[in-house]
Amino acid sequence: MRTGIWLIGARGSVAVTAMVGATALRARLVEPTGCVTELPQLRGAALPGWGELVFGGHDIVTTPVLKKADALAAAGVLPGRLVAALAEELTAIEAGLRPLPAAGTQAGTAGRIAADLGEFRERHALDLVVVINVSTTEPLAAPHPAHAGLAALTAALDGPEPVLPPSALAAYAAFTAGCSFIDFTPSTGARLPALAELAERQHVPYAGHDGKTGETLVKSVLAPMFALRNLRVRSWSGINLLGGGDGANLADPAANAAKVASKQRVLGDALGYRPEGTSRIDYVAAIGDFKTAWDLVTFDGFLGTGMRMEFTWHGCDSALAAPLVLDLARLTAAAHRAGHAGPLTELGFFFKDPLGAGPSALAEQWAALAAFTAGLDG
Amino acid sequence: MRTGIWLIGARGSVAVTAMVGATALRARLVEPTGCVTELPQLRGAALPGWGELVFGGHDIVTTPVLKKADALAAAGVLPGRLVAALAEELTAIEAGLRPLPAAGTQAGTAGRIAADLGEFRERHALDLVVVINVSTTEPLAAPHPAHAGLAALTAALDGPEPVLPPSALAAYAAFTAGCSFIDFTPSTGARLPALAELAERQHVPYAGHDGKTGETLVKSVLAPMFALRNLRVRSWSGINLLGGGDGANLADPAANAAKVASKQRVLGDALGYRPEGTSRIDYVAAIGDFKTAWDLVTFDGFLGTGMRMEFTWHGCDSALAAPLVLDLARLTAAAHRAGHAGPLTELGFFFKDPLGAGPSALAEQWAALAAFTAGLDG
Amino acid sequence: MRTGIWLIGARGSVAVTAMVGATALRARLVEPTGCVTELPQLRGAALPGWGELVFGGHDIVTTPVLKKADALAAAGVLPGRLVAALAEELTAIEAGLRPLPAAGTQAGTAGRIAADLGEFRERHALDLVVVINVSTTEPLAAPHPAHAGLAALTAALDGPEPVLPPSALAAYAAFTAGCSFIDFTPSTGARLPALAELAERQHVPYAGHDGKTGETLVKSVLAPMFALRNLRVRSWSGINLLGGGDGANLADPAANAAKVASKQRVLGDALGYRPEGTSRIDYVAAIGDFKTAWDLVTFDGFLGTGMRMEFTWHGCDSALAAPLVLDLARLTAAAHRAGHAGPLTELGFFFKDPLGAGPSALAEQWAALAAFTAGLDG
Amino acid sequence: MRTGIWLIGARGSVAVTAMVGATALRARLVEPTGCVTELPQLRGAALPGWGELVFGGHDIVTTPVLKKADALAAAGVLPGRLVAALAEELTAIEAGLRPLPAAGTQAGTAGRIAADLGEFRERHALDLVVVINVSTTEPLAAPHPAHAGLAALTAALDGPEPVLPPSALAAYAAFTAGCSFIDFTPSTGARLPALAELAERQHVPYAGHDGKTGETLVKSVLAPMFALRNLRVRSWSGINLLGGGDGANLADPAANAAKVASKQRVLGDALGYRPEGTSRIDYVAAIGDFKTAWDLVTFDGFLGTGMRMEFTWHGCDSALAAPLVLDLARLTAAAHRAGHAGPLTELGFFFKDPLGAGPSALAEQWAALAAFTAGLDG
Numbered sequence A, B, C, D: 001m002r003t004g005i006w007l008i009g010a011r012g013s014v015a016v017t018a019m020v021g022a023t024a025l026r027a028r029l030v031e032p033t034g035c036v037t038e039l040p041q042l043r044g045a046a047l048p049g050w051g052e053l054v055f056g057g058h059d060i061v062t063t064p065v066l067k068k069a070d071a072l073a074a075a076g077v078l079p080g081r082l083v084a085a086l087a088e089e090l091t092a093i094e095a096g097l098r099p100l101p102a103a104g105t106q107a108g109t110a111g112r113i114a115a116d117l118g119e120f121r122e123r124h125a126l127d128l129v130v131v132i133n134v135s136t137t138e139p140l141a142a143p144h145p146a147h148a149g150l151a152a153l154t155a156a157l158d159g160p161e162p163v164l165p166p167s168a169l170a171a172y173a174a175f176t177a178g179c180s181f182i183d184f185t186p187s188t189g190a191r192l193p194a195l196a197e198l199a200e201r202q203h204v205p206y207a208g209h210d211g212k213t214g215e216t217l218v219k220s221v222l223a224p225m226f227a228l229r230n231l232r233v234r235s236w237s238g239i240n241l242l243g244g245g246d247g248a249n250l251a252d253p254a255a256n257a258a259k260v261a262s263k264q265r266v267l268g269d270a271l272g273y274r275p276e277g278t279s280r281i282d283y284v285a286a287i288g289d290f291k292t293a294w295d296l297v298t299f300d301g302f303l304g305t306g307m308r309m310e311f312t313w314h315g316c317d318s319a320l321a322a323p324l325v326l327d328l329a330r331l332t333a334a335a336h337r338a339g340h341a342g343p344l345t346e347l348g349f350f351f352k353d354p355l356g357a358g359p360s361a362l363a364e365q366w367a368a369l370a371a372f373t374a375g376l377d378g
């Protein structure tokens, strides 16, 4: 199954790490560490192989992929020797990237995005294309009446004013072009009734939101631990210090708010109540691409005795996110081919703020994912 | 179902905290925080109620229960107001405790232990009795040929030399008296072929080993997290600093070794390989009953990028252990009545080093426990 | 030397802990742990003895001292047995506390405050009185032209509008009554040209600001360590989680800003440059009176190699602050008697944001303090 | 002043990092971060300049310097671009390194070491030579009667049995050759009465022991902080996890013991009493050259209130040690020229376990060092 992966934000850290990694995996230069679709319980015939993945994408900047890869290597995100060894393949990918198109109306812009997707499919003779948003997190989008239904939306997109934030426009274009769509960011993406309608009409699947790679991943196993032991969590406070492109953007309070909200949801879900405390994000350029998160949990045990736990997570966000992007692409492609459409709620394992009302405990999300994947192998 | 709980080590911290707590729960003075049998998924008709539990036990020291409870309150392990409010009930329990008997042969000693158990059952008109070992951790016991079969053991117990460590002798006596047996410590307990034979013959259930209350509990959710994300754990090193009675004993290298071994098992089980690193235990009197454990995990992500996580756990061991002792008593009593015999491998949720080959990931242990408990209500 | 200590905020946590502690020290019930004036290098004939200290104060609430002391004992800030043993002495102190007076003009209010101070001095036949502000941190005060000089201020205080924030009015009243003044908070206090003029005219000493009890204390030794080793600090980020009365007030962004600013000053002073990063304060009621602060420092070593250090401080703010309040009272009284007037810049050891341009490294502050104290014994 | 630096252990991590760094500093390719002799308070005319340093040394392995430098770059200890840029200079240094000589008697071996030193001085026309031990830490050496005096030692060295551990033999040879000697390790070095006698006779200075680069450095500022605040430290427990060559050696219990002892000395010195707790060292290969140390301090404040602090230090040992080796060489050379002989107790700032009875608080050590250095400038 020749599968296209079209990345919105194709010149960013996550995108380029995913490209380098997939290329290295195809060339058998590395182990698939961090790729959950390579675990025995998920690996299966239905998933496209590393050799069947083809990359394309949009971005608003023009930094060459190879230059970005070198920068990531210098920052310790990926090994420099891989970039050197794969320079030719990365240059070939470069040739397929396109600047994000823009037209006078959003309908016009969406048309051009869809045209780029169609051209990508043809050129590479792809069976299907997965569009994945790994671009900069947007500010929380303003509500608009046209979001409520497809007819109203179609009409509004022809008007002079923008109605959709870029992530939702990308989802719209992907659906019209018959592509599935994944939002790896906390942005709006396909989370509008009008877009749900469109996905259903086009019979394409979609998933999101916000890849779960660090502090929230840890929360998704620790919060259930407290719940299963009937310990009462009093407060859960966290701070995330990060530099890098994503960090710079999150220094913007509006984007920060979107992210922070998605980071605390797991606690209420797993515990059944919402403990005191907030999760902060601070931009610290000197910290670069390796994020440090610190969390303090205070809890009561038997007879009200107070106790506490703290953890420090020191992870490389792009190296944690990139394999999940590849996993999501493989799983969504297989699901698309197997006839799934609409929200893929079984992919909650990958997200901080998953679509649907699935479990938020990691182990339960894993069970749902494994069952779903087994179904794909038919 | 009137249920007797006979505690080996009845004047220790865990035992006395359990007694104070059960008494307070019966008097509805506290919430059942930390008791997993009070969670909706486990609570059920088959379990004895708080009002149906009766305490007795053996110890080798004579510190009054009330005095120990006061000391625990002074150390912040439990609220002083509870001890004051429950003084009468605790004095009543005191009256039922017995010094650990001793006779010329181990057969003789076992006979007297069994007699104490029988007398306890009669006096309180108990339906059944659960014997729980919460005494000081023993040094690793020397192997002996008589451990291999019941006939050989019975013969050897009549000889002048001790064949069994105290925990195993307690299990032997419990089984002969028709009682179930739980080992909350890393000591030998019922883990000998001869004792398995005896339990089967007497048709009584048993479980163990070593209550999972701190660092290992956290490991049992974090190690699966790394495994499910296909992240490669390179090293996992830990240190436990603790004072208190248990800490003083673990300062003894022999007991320490038993404990340390049971603390690392979860890693190999959950990851499928054994990362570098050891888990240490250091006695620090000044730290008292609130243990501090620190763990450092180093791991590789995508393309070999190295990352790390550390956590500090600051918990009150007795307050974490006591509700589990009560949970185990309730579950084992119900299992006994439902006709279960032999090792209760479904109770792995509670132990660092569970009997049988069950899962070591907490979420899977929970699923096994919930299924088992549901079966008891049948 | 009979010395009066008049506490603004006399019913707060710091004040009551100081009263209980001084009373216990006089009764020889405790060791002077945390009191630096009891170290061999500072202890000297010039300082008033524990038996020579007399307490009074103002507050805007009426919670009895004994009730507050009980609450502090319940929260683990001080031992309940001390409160019980000292109930009589604390009730005697209670009788000397006064509600904060208020009149139609600030001049009128200041007059009444000064009258309370005079009455306190007379009633107890005190040699001198130290006024110490341990009341709630104020929002940053608005500038006013009358702050620039004493004549303008005196005129303005007679007008209908408030010109001074409460802490500065307290300093004004203290100075007019011939008392020295210490500001243990980040509020304005005596930090106005008009008040400096008044202190000089009255020949009284004063000191401040903001007792250095936790994260900043640690910074004042770690930042010099990096500087002396010529290591380049890239970022220093911190978060303080605290409940209690002070925490509740600091949840107010205005008060928070004053505090946060005084917490980072030490870094620029000690390092000679200001690293990236901020120090946050979050109110978390569940955390109560034991604050948890976490700091991450990233730094470069030889040849630019990046390294990091983090620390967690888990301290009881009132128990750290109260002995310093007593130290400051003793030292300021002795300085006053020895003829010192104006800002006591040699007391920088005690403060986050000391008056004057003294050193910010703790060891240098200590040397300055020791020299100053030695001079008092002259 | 042309100054020779002769490194015992010249092919190890610290030595090679020092060589690369000094070469890069001479070429003005880097800032002198981590070099304390470049701070304004120490920089002075008396110290040899970067261009005046010449390297030589002994080792027992033959790994080329360039290969070791590449390995250090791959491990992130130093930047690969420096190694590339300085390949020529490093190859030149290589040519001057010698295998550690060995003869039939220790007197013979010492003679050959001294001959190598003499040849080094002549070849490079050096004003003087500093010998610095940065070789593998030795096991604690066995006492021997001949250590007590120079005459006995000289006689014994002629015998067939070894009397001195290698570090002490190096010191002996250095002194006989008129060179100063620094021991950067916890090994015996010059710490024997016979060698003190020899140094005095030869009129050469020496210093040591055990470079203070991580956990102990932090202790040397935190312990004084607790002392100056009259806080009572109850326990101080630490664990050091490290890989690399030094880590592998310290896995050996004998070497470990020497190191652990020198790590706790600072506490007793700074506090005036020895708190509970030990400092452990564990070898964890996966952790490599970046050591992680974690310390927990529990302490009592006012009225006995218990508090705690923990820190995690994540440092690159070689990058911390190498600039200090260069600092020590410059300072010792200048001291030698200025006529100092015997133990340089003013260099305690650099060591975990300094010679003499100087202060152990970092700030006081710094003051002593600054005064000493000022004296060198005449």
Ligand SMILES: NC(=O)c1ccc[n+]([C@@H]2O[C@H](COP(=O)([O-])OP(=O)(O)OC[C@H]3O[C@@H](n4cnc5c(N)ncnc54)[C@H](O)[C@@H]3O)[C@@H](O)[C@H]2O)c1
Residues within 6 Å of the ligand: A008, A009, A010, A011, A012, A013, A014, A015, A058, A059, A060, A061, A100, A133, A134, A135, A136, A137, A138, A166, A184, A185, A186, A210, A211, A212, A213, A244, A245, A246, A316, A317, A318, A320, A321
């Ligand atoms: N790395 C993680 O662990 C992680 C986890 C969850 C979510 N995310 C999200 O993934 C996204 C990418 O993260 P990153 O670290 O790669 O960020 P990045 O800043 O390195 O890359 C973002 C890229 O998006 C491009 N871009 C911005 N607006 C665009 C638009 N309208 N259309 C197309 N391209 C656009 C930018 O030019 C840039 O190249 C962020 O939204 C981040 O919040 C990352």
Ligand SMILES: NC(=O)c1ccc[n+]([C@@H]2O[C@H](COP(=O)([O-])OP(=O)(O)OC[C@H]3O[C@@H](n4cnc5c(N)ncnc54)[C@H](O)[C@@H]3O)[C@@H](O)[C@H]2O)c1
Residues within 6 Å of the ligand: B008, B009, B010, B011, B012, B013, B014, B015, B058, B059, B060, B061, B100, B133, B134, B135, B136, B137, B138, B166, B184, B185, B186, B210, B211, B212, B213, B244, B245, B246, B316, B317, B318, B320, B321
């Ligand atoms: N607290 C926890 O979190 C936890 C977790 C797992 C296991 N455990 C185990 O539980 C046990 C009890 O812990 P604790 O903190 O209460 O210890 P403790 O020292 O307070 O109590 C142990 C009691 O056992 C008694 N005892 C010793 N030998 C005995 C014997 N042969 N027969 C009868 N009594 C005997 C002692 O006199 C003492 O009263 C220990 O083995 C400990 O390792 C505790």
Ligand SMILES: NC(=O)c1ccc[n+]([C@@H]2O[C@H](COP(=O)([O-])OP(=O)(O)OC[C@H]3O[C@@H](n4cnc5c(N)ncnc54)[C@H](O)[C@@H]3O)[C@@H](O)[C@H]2O)c1
Residues within 6 Å of the ligand: C008, C009, C010, C011, C012, C013, C014, C015, C058, C059, C060, C061, C100, C133, C134, C135, C136, C137, C138, C166, C184, C185, C186, C210, C211, C212, C213, C244, C245, C246, C316, C317, C318, C320, C321
């Ligand atoms: N505890 C520490 O470690 C520490 C360190 C530095 C500074 N401080 C400062 O010390 C002050 C006291 O802290 P706390 O924990 O005792 O707080 P708290 O809230 O317990 O006590 C403050 C008291 O001040 C009273 N008050 C408020 N406004 C007043 C006014 N205008 N006049 C008189 N009384 C007034 C309040 O009623 C209360 O009783 C705070 O400003 C705090 O920021 C404390």
Ligand SMILES: NC(=O)c1ccc[n+]([C@@H]2O[C@H](COP(=O)([O-])OP(=O)(O)OC[C@H]3O[C@@H](n4cnc5c(N)ncnc54)[C@H](O)[C@@H]3O)[C@@H](O)[C@H]2O)c1
Residues within 6 Å of the ligand: D008, D009, D010, D011, D012, D013, D014, D015, D058, D059, D060, D061, D100, D133, D134, D135, D136, D137, D138, D166, D184, D185, D186, D210, D211, D212, D213, D244, D245, D246, D316, D317, D318, D320, D321
């Ligand atoms: N790096 C630090 O922060 C630090 C701090 C204090 C002390 N030290 C000490 O410095 C020493 C060097 O540390 P490293 O990390 O470079 O270790 P390393 O293992 O990388 O290097 C030691 C070198 O010494 C050589 N050697 C061993 N025995 C020898 C002998 N008898 N004569 C000559 N050479 C010999 C080895 O072959 C090796 O090349 C160790 O003793 C260490 O404990 C290091």
Ligand code: NA
Residues within 6 Å of the ligand: A311, A312, B310, B311, B312, C310, C312, D312
């Ligand atoms: Na930590």
Ligand code: NA
Residues within 6 Å of the ligand: A310, A312, B312, C311, C312, D310, D311, D312
């Ligand atoms: Na920590």
